[in-house]
Amino acid sequence: MKRYGNSFKEQALALLPGDANYDMCLTCGLCSSGCPATGLADMDPRKFLRMAALGMDEQLATTDWVWMCTMCQRCTHVCPMNIDIPKLVYHARTLWPREKRPKGIIGSCDVAMKTDTGSAMGARPEDFEFVVEDMLEEVKETQPEQADLSVSMNRTGAKFFLNQNSREPMTEPDEMVPLWKILNVVGADWTYSSVGWAAENYCMFAADEEAWEKIVRTKVKAVEDLNCEVWLNTE
Amino acid sequence: MTFTVQDPCQLVRKSLGDDVADDLRFVVKTVVGEENFIDMHPNRSNNYCCGGGGGALQGGYPEERREYGRIKFRQIEATGADYCITPCHNCHSQVHDITEHFGGAWHTVHLWTLICLSLGILGENERAYLGPDLAELGL
Ligand code: SF4
Ligand code: SF4
Numbered sequence: 001m002k003r004y005g006n007s008f009k010e011q012a013l014a015l016l017p018g019d020a021n022y023d024m025c026l027t028c029g030l031c032s033s034g035c036p037a038t039g040l041a042d043m044d045p046r047k048f049l050r051m052a053a054l055g056m057d058e059q060l061a062t063t064d065w066v067w068m069c070t071m072c073q074r075c076t077h078v079c080p081m082n083i084d085i086p087k088l089v090y091h092a093r094t095l096w097p098r099e100k101r102p103k104g105i106i107g108s109c110d111v112a113m114k115t116d117t118g119s120a121m122g123a124r125p126e127d128f129e130f131v132v133e134d135m136l137e138e139v140k141e142t143q144p145e146q147a148d149l150s151v152s153m154n155r156t157g158a159k160f161f162l163n164q165n166s167r168e169p170m171t172e173p174d175e176m177v178p179l180w181k182i183l184n185v186v187g188a189d190w191t192y193s194s195v196g197w198a199a200e201n202y203c204m205f206a207a208d209e210e211a212w213e214k215i216v217r218t219k220v221k222a223v224e225d226l227n228c229e230v231w232l233n234t235e
Numbered sequence: 236m237t238f239t240v241q242d243p244c245q246l247v248r249k250s251l252g253d254d255v256a257d258d259l260r261f262v263v264k265t266v267v268g269e270e271n272f273i274d275m276h277p278n279r280s281n282n283y284c285c286g287g288g289g290g291a292l293q294g295g296y297p298e299e300r301r302e303y304g305r306i307k308f309r310q311i312e313a314t315g316a317d318y319c320i321t322p323c324h325n326c327h328s329q330v331h332d333i334t335e336h337f338g339g340a341w342h343t344v345h346l347w348t349l350i351c352l353s354l355g356i357l358g359e360n361e362r363a364y365l366g367p368d369l370a371e372l373g374l
Pocket of ligand 2: 031034036038045074086
C-alpha cells in the first residue's frame with residue numbers, strides 16, 4: 001500500500017511505480033560496492049537509502065552528496081530488488097532551496113531559459129547560424145575535397161533533426177565538422193534548427209521541474225515545426 | 236597503437252542497452268582494427284560512470300568529481316590503451332580532465348574524429364585531441 005505524506009520517504013514513495021518500495025532493500029551493499037560516489041561526503045547509496053527508510057529527512061535534504069552522485073543508475077542496474085536510488089537522489093535535490101543549489105548548474109539553467117535555443121552558454125539563434133555558416137565556408141575553402149559538403153539550417157521535412165552541444169559552436173567550432181562529414185558520406189537527410197538546437201539541459205540536473213519541462217517543450221516544438229522524423233541527440 | 240572505449244551511461248545503461256554497446260564496438264573495431272581494440276572492464280550496461288554526468292561538470296565539487304573519476308582513470312589505465320574513445324560529450328570532458336589531472340599517458344578522443352580519420356577526410360583543424368602519432372596521418 002502506498003501512502004502519500006510529508007516525510008522524505010513518503011514523498012519519494014509517491015514517485016515509484018506500482019508496488020515498488022524502498023523497504024524492500026536487502027542491505028546487501030551491491031549498490032555501494034559498485035558506486036564511484038561511495039565514500040564521498042561520508043555517504044553511499046545504501047546508506048542514503050537506509051537513512052530514507054529510517055526517516056532521517058533532515059540529513060537527506062541537506063547532504064552535498066546528492067550533487068556528487070551522477071545519477072548514472074549503476075546501483076539500480078545491480079540491485080537485486082531493482083530499487084531506483086537515483087530517483088531518490090533527484091528528489092533530494094528538489095528539496096534544496098533553489099538559491100542554495102550549485103551555482104554552476106543553476107546558472108546554466110537560468111541562461112538556457114533566456115533564449116529559445118536552450119543553450120546553457122547563452123548562444124542566440126543568430127550566433128548559431130553565423131558560426132555554422134562561417135565554419136562551413138572555411139572548410140570548403142581550405143579542404144577542396146569537401147566542396148560538396150552541405151549543412152541545412154531550418155530545412156522543413158528533413159528526416160533527421162540534429163542537435164548540438166553548445167560547447168562546439170561557442171568554443172571549438174572545428175569539432176562540429178567531422179560529424180557533418182560523416183552525415184554527408186552516408187547521405188543522411190538532416191538539418192539543424194536555429195532554435196531549440198542545444199543538446200544540454202541543466203534545468204534537469206538542477207531539479208527545476210518547471211524549467212526542465214519548458215526547455216524540453218521548446219526543443220520538441222523546434223523538431224515538430226520542421227516536421228522532422230527523427231530527433232538526433234548527440235549529447 | 237591500441238584503443239579502448241568508454242560506454243556512455245546515458246546511451247547504454249540508461250537508454251538503448253547492450254545492443255547499442257555492441258553497435259559501438261562494431262564501429263570502433265571497424266575503424267581502428269579489431270586487433271587494436273582493448274575493452275575496458277566492467278563494460279556495456281555494467282560500465283562505471285566516468286563522473287561527468289548528472290551536472291557534475293558544473294556541480295561545484297571538482298575535488299569530489301575527480302575522486303569519483305579516479306576509478307575510471309584506473310580502469311582506463313588497466314587497458315594500457317594509447318587512446319580512450321569517448322562517444323559522449325560529457326564523458327569526453329570528464330575523461331580528458333581526469334587524464335590530465337592524474338597524469339594518464341593516453342589521449343581522449345571523440346568517436347567522430349577517428350571515423351573521419353579512417354575515412355581519410357579529417358581536416359587539419361579537426362585534430363585537437365589526437366596525439367602526435369596520429370596528428371599528421373593522412374594530411
Ligand atoms: S543493492 Fe538494492 S537491495 Fe542491495 S543494499 Fe543496495 S538498494 Fe538495498
Ligand atoms: S546513480 Fe548515484 S548512487 Fe547510483 S551508482 Fe550512480 S553515482 Fe552511485
